[in-house]
Amino acid sequence: MTKKITKIEAQKRQGRYNIxxxxxxxxxxxxxxxxxxxxxxxxxxxxxxxxxxxxxxxVAKAYSRALDYLSHQLRAESEVIQKLKDLEIPADKIPTVMGMLREQHLLDDQNYADSFVRTMMLTSDKGPTVIRQKLRAKKIGENLIDAALEKYDQDRMVENATKLAEKQLKHYHKVPLKMRLQKVRQSLMTKGFKSDLITQVLDELEIQDDPDEEWEQLNLQASKIWQRNRRFDYRERVMKTKRSLVGKGFSFDEIQRWMDENED
Incomplete structure (x- = not known):
């Protein structure tokens, strides 16, 4: 059974018509x-x-919603698929919409990955390991990630890692040198820089060590810990105090010196 189109009327919403x-x-x-x-x-x-x-x-309505989503910034394919699902677009329509977007070169995970790496490299303190994790979370393929990370050259990595290391060294300036270096190394690893590059950066930095300030910090910390452990007998008090101070990064020789100078 057929029906005849008797009227085509423009809707108030531009680009749509009532049949x-x-x-x-x-x-x-x-x-x-x-x-x-x-x-x-x-x-x-x-x-x-x-x-x-x-x-x-x-499909046309879903395509329009996808275009609106893409108009604000670059998106990974996985983000667009999830957005269409969130908009309750029928599952059988999504592959068609995605195909249309690819044909129009509006979706390209390699382009997305390249742009993401470039932005992170220039505007953040993240190293390649963290960047890889973030791209994996967007369901970008490993080969695409590898190609994008080639743009994060060694010189830029060293520059970014050095800036972060200098910032962390200032932040932990009151911490003993040994512990300070451990904390800086851990910070750089957490941000996604690899161990060999971190070692290179730390070796090239001029790290100021102030024995007087470190002794002052040891004296301050030791006095507090010694007082806190006053409920223990002398031998256990010494042992617990030393253990706490070693854990804070002070050298055993300096700790023993403080003990010798502060015997009851």
Whole structure:
């Protein structure tokens, strides 16, 4: 059974049209669907064609939502798929929409990965390991990640790691040198820099060691810990105090010196 298009009416929403069949409103379509199917007044359509028009319009609406999402910034394919799911786009329409976006070169995970690496390299303190993890979270393929990370050259890595190391050294300036270096190394590893590069950076930095300040810090910390352990007998008090101070990064020789100078 066929029905005749008796009226095509523009909606208030730009680019969409109402289709009337046999004098009654039937469905709405996007302009591109109207043109693709060459809809015009007087055209007769059957139930199968009507369903094709409705399906095509569902795809057109999903495509429009995807374009809106992509208009703000570059997106990975996985992000667009998740967005369409969040918008409750029918699952069977998503592959069609994704294919259309790829054909228009609006989606390209390699381009996304390249841009992501470039941005992180220039504006953040993240090393390649963390960047790789973030791209994996976006479901970017390993080969694409490898290609993108080639743009994060060694000189830039050293520069970024050095800036971070200098910042961390200032932050931990009151910590004993040994512990300070451990904390800086751990910070750089957490940010995604590899061990050999961290060693290179720390070897090249001029790290100021102030024995007087370190002794002052040891005296301050030791006095507090010694007082806190006063409930223990002398031998256990000494042992616990030494253990705490070693854990804070002070050298055993300096700790023993403090003990010798502060015997009860």
């Amino acid at each position: 009337y069949l046999d004098g009654k409103f039937a469905f709405g379509v996007a302009e591109n669907v109207l043109i693709r199917f060459q809809l015009a007044r007087g055209l007769e359509i059957d139930e199968q064609t009507e369903q094709r028009l409705i399906d095509a319009d569902d």
